[in-house]
Amino acid sequence: MRPVEFQILLTLAHGDCHGYAIIQDIQARSNGALTVETGTLYRALQRLAEEDLVRPQEGRRTSPVDDDRRRVYAITTAGRRAATEEARRMSALVEQARAARLLGGA
Amino acid sequence: MNRLHTVWAAIYRRALAAFPRDFRARWGPDMELAFRDRLEGAQHSRLREVILVAREVVNLLTDGIRERIHTNTGPLRMLHIQDIRYAVRLLTRSPGFTLLTVLVLAGGLGLSTFTFSFLYTAMMRPLPLGEGDRIVRIDPVLEGRRYPVDAIDVGALRAAVASVGEMGGYSEREVVVGLEGERRVVDATVADPLLFGIARTPALLGRSLIPSDAEDGAEPVVVLSFRTWEVAFGADRDIVNKRVELSGVSTRVIGVMPQGFGFPVASEAWLPLPARTMTTTEAGLLSLRLVGRMGKGVTPSQVVAEATPVLQRAFASRDTSVKARGVGALVESFPKAQFGEERTLVFTALNLAAALILLLALVNVTNLLLARANERIRETAVRLALGASAGRLVMQGLWETVLVCLAGGVVGTAGASWGLDAITRWTQANIPANLAFWWVWQMDGVTLLCAGVFVTVAIATLGVVVSHRVMHTNVRQVMQDGNARAGSRHEGRLSRALVQTQVTTVTVLMFAGVMAGIMAQRAVNFDPGYDVTNLLQAGISPPDARYGTREKRQDALRNVHARLAEHEAFERVVMRLDVGEKTSPTGRFATRDAGSAGTVPTAYVRATLGDLSALGARVVEGRAFDASDDTSRAPVALVSQSLAARYWRGRSPVGDQLRLAGIGDTLQWRTIVGVTSDVMLGNPLSRDRSPDGIYVPLLQSEASRAVVLARYRVSEVAGREGLSQAYSAVDPLLVPDTVQPFAEVMRSVGLIAVSVTRLFGACLAFALVLALAGTYGLMSRSIGLRRREIGVRRALGASDAIVTRLLLAQGGRQLGVGTLIAAPFLIVGGLGFMHFFPVGGWLTLVVGVGVSVSIIALVLGSTWLPTRKVLRVTPRDALWSD
Numbered sequence: 001m002r003p004v005e006f007q008i009l010l011t012l013a014h015g016d017c018h019g020y021a022i023i024q025d026i027q028a029r030s031n032g033a034l035t036v037e038t039g040t041l042y043r044a045l046q047r048l049a050e051e052d053l054v055r056p057q058e059g060r061r062t063s064p065v066d067d068d069r070r071r072v073y074a075i076t077t078a079g080r081r082a083a084t085e086e087a088r089r090m091s092a093l094v095e096q097a098r099a100a101r102l103l104g105g106a
Numbered sequence: 107m108n109r110l111h112t113v114w115a116a117i118y119r120r121a122l123a124a125f126p127r128d129f130r131a132r133w134g135p136d137m138e139l140a141f142r143d144r145l146e147g148a149q150h151s152r153l154r155e156v157i158l159v160a161r162e163v164v165n166l167l168t169d170g171i172r173e174r175i176h177t178n179t180g181p182l183r184m185l186h187i188q189d190i191r192y193a194v195r196l197l198t199r200s201p202g203f204t205l206l207t208v209l210v211l212a213g214g215l216g217l218s219t220f221t222f223s224f225l226y227t228a229m230m231r232p233l234p235l236g237e238g239d240r241i242v243r244i245d246p247v248l249e250g251r252r253y254p255v256d257a258i259d260v261g262a263l264r265a266a267v268a269s270v271g272e273m274g275g276y277s278e279r280e281v282v283v284g285l286e287g288e289r290r291v292v293d294a295t296v297a298d299p300l301l302f303g304i305a306r307t308p309a310l311l312g313r314s315l316i317p318s319d320a321e322d323g324a325e326p327v328v329v330l331s332f333r334t335w336e337v338a339f340g341a342d343r344d345i346v347n348k349r350v351e352l353s354g355v356s357t358r359v360i361g362v363m364p365q366g367f368g369f370p371v372a373s374e375a376w377l378p379l380p381a382r383t384m385t386t387t388e389a390g391l392l393s394l395r396l397v398g399r400m401g402k403g404v405t406p407s408q409v410v411a412e413a414t415p416v417l418q419r420a421f422a423s424r425d426t427s428v429k430a431r432g433v434g435a436l437v438e439s440f441p442k443a444q445f446g447e448e449r450t451l452v453f454t455a456l457n458l459a460a461a462l463i464l465l466l467a468l469v470n471v472t473n474l475l476l477a478r479a480n481e482r483i484r485e486t487a488v489r490l491a492l493g494a495s496a497g498r499l500v501m502q503g504l505w506e507t508v509l510v511c512l513a514g515g516v517v518g519t520a521g522a523s524w525g526l527d528a529i530t531r532w533t534q535a536n537i538p539a540n541l542a543f544w545w546v547w548q549m550d551g552v553t554l555l556c557a558g559v560f561v562t563v564a565i566a567t568l569g570v571v572v573s574h575r576v577m578h579t580n581v582r583q584v585m586q587d588g589n590a591r592a593g594s595r596h597e598g599r600l601s602r603a604l605v606q607t608q609v610t611t612v613t614v615l616m617f618a619g620v621m622a623g624i625m626a627q628r629a630v631n632f633d634p635g636y637d638v639t640n641l642l643q644a645g646i647s648p649p650d651a652r653y654g655t656r657e658k659r660q661d662a663l664r665n666v667h668a669r670l671a672e673h674e675a676f677e678r679v680v681m682r683l684d685v686g687e688k689t690s691p692t693g694r695f696a697t698r699d700a701g702s703a704g705t706v707p708t709a710y711v712r713a714t715l716g717d718l719s720a721l722g723a724r725v726v727e728g729r730a731f732d733a734s735d736d737t738s739r740a741p742v743a744l745v746s747q748s749l750a751a752r753y754w755r756g757r758s759p760v761g762d763q764l765r766l767a768g769i770g771d772t773l774q775w776r777t778i779v780g781v782t783s784d785v786m787l788g789n790p791l792s793r794d795r796s797p798d799g800i801y802v803p804l805l806q807s808e809a810s811r812a813v814v815l816a817r818y819r820v821s822e823v824a825g826r827e828g829l830s831q832a833y834s835a836v837d838p839l840l841v842p843d844t845v846q847p848f849a850e851v852m853r854s855v856g857l858i859a860v861s862v863t864r865l866f867g868a869c870l871a872f873a874l875v876l877a878l879a880g881t882y883g884l885m886s887r888s889i890g891l892r893r894r895e896i897g898v899r900r901a902l903g904a905s906d907a908i909v910t911r912l913l914l915a916q917g918g919r920q921l922g923v924g925t926l927i928a929a930p931f932l933i934v935g936g937l938g939f940m941h942f943f944p945v946g947g948w949l950t951l952v953v954g955v956g957v958s959v960s961i962i963a964l965v966l967g968s969t970w971l972p973t974r975k976v977l978r979v980t981p982r983d984a985l986w987s988d
Contacts, residue, residue: 019136020143037165038140039125042133043173071136 001086004036004044005053009083012054012075019045022073045073053079110152111145114159121163124170126177186501193505203478204510207471211514213872214467215560216521221460221869223526223553225453227545229445231552234544235369236306237399242406243370243443244270244396246417247434251690254393257383259420263396267412269404274298275379275394276370280647280811280843281353283338283375291645291843292334292374299378304399305369311335312346312361319360320378326357329376332365352377353649354839368543370397370440397440406437413437441544455938459618463873466611468564469604470880472571475507476600477887479575486579496577503572508565515561522557523549532861571600601888602920608884609924609961612877614931616957619870621939624949630860635785636722638848640817642825645843646681646833647811657737659810664733665836667715670816675828677819680720681804681812686711686766688787689794697753698763698775709749710787710796711766713812715804718744718782720815723801728760728780736805743776746799748784766800776802795944815848822847881964886972889913893976901981910973917969921962932957 011017011025019041026036048054057072075083097103118141122134141162148154197204232239244263245252255263255275264273276297283292299315308314310332319327328350330339339345349356352375363376383392400409413435421433442449479486486499526547533545648662663681670679686692686709693708714721718730726747735742743764750759763775784797804812818825826845833840889896896909936950 019140020147023140023144024147035161037162037169038137038144039162039165039169041140042129042137043169046129046133069135070139 001082002044004040005048006083006086007034007036008041008044008048008073009053009075009079009086012073013080013083016057016072016074018070018072048079051078051082052076053082110155111142114145114155115142117159118162118166121166122170124167124174126170126174129173129177186505189498189502189505190509192502193509196506197509200478203474204513207474207510208513208517210467210470210474210876211511211564212517212521213876214464214518215515215557215564216518216525217869217872218457218460218464218560219519219553219557220522220525221456222556223522223550224529224547225456226552226556227526227547228542229441229449229453230439231441231544233369233440234546239439240400240402240404241304241440242270242398242400242409242437243440244273244398244409244413245436245438245443246421247436248421249432252436255396256420257392257394259417260384260394260396262416262420263413266416267398267409269401269408269412270398271401272300272304273396273398274300274304275384275396276301277379277392277394278371278373280645281375281377282649282839282841283334283350283352290338291841292338293372294328294375294377295371295373296377296379297370298384301370301397302376304397305367307364307367307369309361310364311343312359314361314363315376315378317381320381322380322382324378326352326355327360327378328352328357329361329363330359331363331374331376332367334374335362351839354652355649366543366546370395371444372543409437410435441542444542451938451942455618459615460869462611462615463869463876464560464564466608466615466873466876466880468567469608469611470876470883471510471564472568473601473604473880473884473887475510475568475572476575477883479503479572480887480891483579486576490579499576500573503576504569507568507572511561511565511568514564515557518560519549519554519557522553526553536861574600598888598891601884601891605881605884605888605917605920605965606924606927608877608880609921609965610928610931612873612881612964613925613928613957613961614935615870615873615877616960617932617954618935619867619873620953620957621935621945621950623867624945624953625939625943626860628944632852633786634722634848634852636720638852640819640822640825641720641848642814642816642818642822642829642845643848643851644814644816644829644845645811646814646840647843648837648840652837652839653810656808656810660736660805662836662840663715663809663812664736664805666814666833666840668733669832669835670814670829671716673828673832675818675820675824676816678717678720678817680714680716680718680815682715682721682815683713683804683807683809683812684710685713685802685807685809686800688796688798694766695800696765698765707753709745709798709800711800711802712787713802713804713807713809715812718801720817722785723782723799725780726783727758728778730780731801731803733805735803739806741774741776741806742779742803744780744782744801745778746782746784746797748797749799750781752798764800766802776806814842878964878968881968882971885917885965885968886975888916889969889972889976893979896976897979897981897983906977909977910970913973914966914969917965921965924965925958925961 007026007029008022010029011022014025017025019038023036023038023041026034045054045056049056053076055074055076057074094103115138119138122130122137125134144158144162145155148158233241235241244255244267246255246259247253254277257275260273260275267273274297276295279294279296280291281294283290297315299317299320302314302316309329312329314329315327318324330345335341335345342348345359346361348359350359351357379394398409400406414433417435418433436443489499490496526549530545530547646663646666648659653659653662667679667681670676686694688708688710693711694706695709695711697707712721714731715733718725723744723746725744728744731742731744743766745759745764753759754762758781759778760780762778764778765775782799782801785799786795786797787799788795814829816825816829818828826842829842829845833842892913899909899912900906932954936954939945940947940950
């Protein structure tokens with residue numbers, strides 16, 4: 001799984017979002033270090049949708065001020081499972097890094 | 107949504123076309139909405155909006171192409187591969203054409219990349235230290251001019267400027283290292299130990315300075331530069347903790363800095379700046395340059411806002427004539443501040459010149475590609491007639507352009523990289539002592555990015571022209587009339603536009619090149635105003651450690667001068683120090699009687715000891731100084747004839763009094779005892795060079811050092827020996843600093859000017875070759891397109907003279923339009939040269955006219971030659987061949 005896809009799934013795991021909200025959330029989570037442009041975001045969303053990890057939902061508002069034309073994206077059960085798998089893989093890597101004393105602790 | 111957002115949205119929609127149609131249909135509307143949301147989120151900052159749009163567009167183009175390649179694994183990818191192969195075949199079939207276009211593009215791209223990268227490294231690049239972009243210099247500014255910080259203000263600035271976490275001052279001085287027989291003078295930086303924390307660079311051996319080294323009573327210590335460690339101490343690995351004589355004081359070496367480290371300025375050793383100098387209560391004792399590291403996220407404007415009130419209060423408390431609103435703070439990145447105030451102008455002007463050369467190269471390559479497209483016009487028409495899509499033909503043409511541009515980019519970037527390495531080698535070989543340590547020019551990310559941007563611009567420009575040509579092919583007419591129809595109205599208009607662009611570009615480049623050449627020539631041949639034959643120059647700086655008072659230092663200067671004057675090796679000796687500049691407040695003076703015509707009078711102020719005529723200034727009225735004009739006698743001064751004529755019009759200034767307010771001479775009036783002949787003073791390349799001079803006795807000034815000018819009788823070797831003997835006769839620890847023939851000093855003044863001129867002369871030569879070949883090529887093609895028309899005219903009875911006049915008139919019209927467009931650039935450029943350099947209006951006008959005449963000759967010659975060629979073809983052949 002590509003990092004941007006994992007970031008998207010991480011955002012959607014908290015709740016359904018439209019495109020701009022996903023960009024904002026990724027940026028906020030990384031303290032501004034990570035900015036996803038729209039082209040990269042939607043290519044990733046297309047891949048996730050094709051693998052049925054994300055489901056686009058037409059004309060659904062997540063807040064009263066939302067534009068009706070905005071599409072909202074929701075994580076699927078398969079998406080949640082894939083994100084969990086990826087998180088576990090990363091966690092194992094961190095443990096290995098810690099064992100190699102690349103991080104604090106042993 | 108405001109109007110500008112509508113424009114950004116339109117640009118975004120256009121760029122979205124890079125994605126395949128299916129993708130656009132599914133995701134496009136949502137992407138546009140997300141983009142608009144991001145625009146709204148840019149918080150109405152124009153700069154943020156522009157950056158956002160640029161990033162989004164680049165992202166759409168790259169991801170769009172990736173998506174196309176990803177989704178079209180079948181036929182389309184095969185088509186692209188076929189097109190690339192076709193383009194390669196076309197290019198290899200005409201190696202001459204390919205080589206020419208690649209070389210022309212490589213020249214333009216290489217020169218532009220080199221110029222940008224060179225200037226960026228010199229002026230803009232953040233220091234190569236940890237988070238170097240946060241290191242800034244803080245300078246007080248009075249009436250637009252920057253000054254050093256008075257040591258008395260450093261404490262107040264530290265307390266008030268919270269946005270700069272670490273702040274330290276430094277000054278420069280010369281020290282003598284070693285004992286008798288092995289002494290050498292090194293340029294040392296007297297630095298606040300905090301500067302090493304700001305630099306975030308650990309020592310190679312031992313340690314760098316720490317605050318306790320600067321405390322009262324601390325042991326004298328020194329940190330050596332890598333170069334000093336190598337040259338003076340033979341790279342001794344056990345140097346740390348050894349003791350060396352530093353201007354007669356036993357000092358412990360505590361560390362050696364790594365190779366290439368020279369912060370804040372190129373230095374051979376670092377000494378601690380005593381902490382008590384910051385807590386002094388007396389102003390004017392020590393001037394410092396102040397360097398700081400801004401906190402994370404802090405902008406220079408925040409630092410300015412915090413520092414300005416402190417400086418305003420400090421200046422107002424010392425000099426009531428200073429208006430508080432004229433005082434401010436200037437906070438700039440360290441390289442920017444070191445380069446001076448003209449950097450933006452230099453950066454823009456030189457990059458503009460390089461961009462013009464790139465434009466010239468693009469015009470010529472466009473012409474070559476169009477000529478080639480015309481040769482294949484029938485093939486294009488046949489393929490269109492057989493059903494090939496215009497898009498496919500455009501793609502084939504584009505691949506040819508892309509390959510040529512990429513090859514030109516690779517060759518050009520390799521050339522730029524070689525040029526940057528050569529510049530680094532040259533500067534390190536020729537100006538090693540005072541080279542800014544970050545001036546290491548080499549291929550890096552910025553150079554590659556810059557080359558990438560220029561190649562993209564070239565591909566885009568040439569791609570548009572080539573696509574336009576293919577899209578506007580009229581199949582029916584070409585099939586019917588052949589290449590003759592290649593000369594359509596569109597084609598003619600484009601051809602004329604290319605000639606006009608070429609004329610404008612060449613005119614501006616030639617004008618700038620000739621003016622820069624004249625300035626460099628003046629720098630090389632500048633006349634200091636006095637005979638420099640057999641003149642040796644050396645510095646003298648009695649060390650503070652043993653010459654702690656002004657009287658002691660001045661005694662040393664007086665004694666050395668006396669020894670030199672009576673030495674048989676010399677026929678004339680003078681000591682000199684520049685203490686006031688006409689262009690800065692240091693040159694301000696007040697007179698007791700003469701009027702100042704409403705402005706504050708200023709002059710170049712020179713402190714001298716010895717024979718003034720050695721500096722070209724003869725005393726024409728009154729008396730000269732002698733060695734008895736010291737602090738025990740009434741203060742005196744000499745003024746130049748031009749200054750006398752300006753401020754004592756119609757009468758003699760001798761006997762009147764003046765006060766040198768600019769150099770702190772605020773309490774005493776100096777009596778004018780004589781008038782000297784005029785000699786030009788100031789920077790030889792500056793518009794401010796002037797004969798307005800005031801001379802004061804060196805022994806009645808605050809000078810603690812001086813420059814010695816001594817004319818030897820027999821030989822330079824004997825002169826150098828004489829200097830050493832005279833210095834050491836006064837004090838064995840005094841050694842002449844940087845002894846060199848004055849002619850060598852002048853050569854080094856002109857060295858950079860000559861080198862820069864040679865460099866840009868080579869660029870100009872390339873531009874001129876392009877202009878000559880390009881203008882001929884453009885006119886030749888333009889006339890070639892009319893061959894059929896000329897054949898018809900001649901068949902109908904038009905004489906050769908009429909046809910020649912017709913074509914020359916066409917060339918003349920394009921020349922006129924091109925020159926008209928160039929005229930405003932010439933005027934602005936000419937005024938710019940007159941403003942910044944000592945060049946008169948007449949010379950500028952003559953250069954402008956000379957350049958225009960050359961361009962007229964170039965264009966008319968380039969029109970006449972192909973006209974002769976086309977007239978050699980008979981009307982029958984002209985009609986038949988098409």
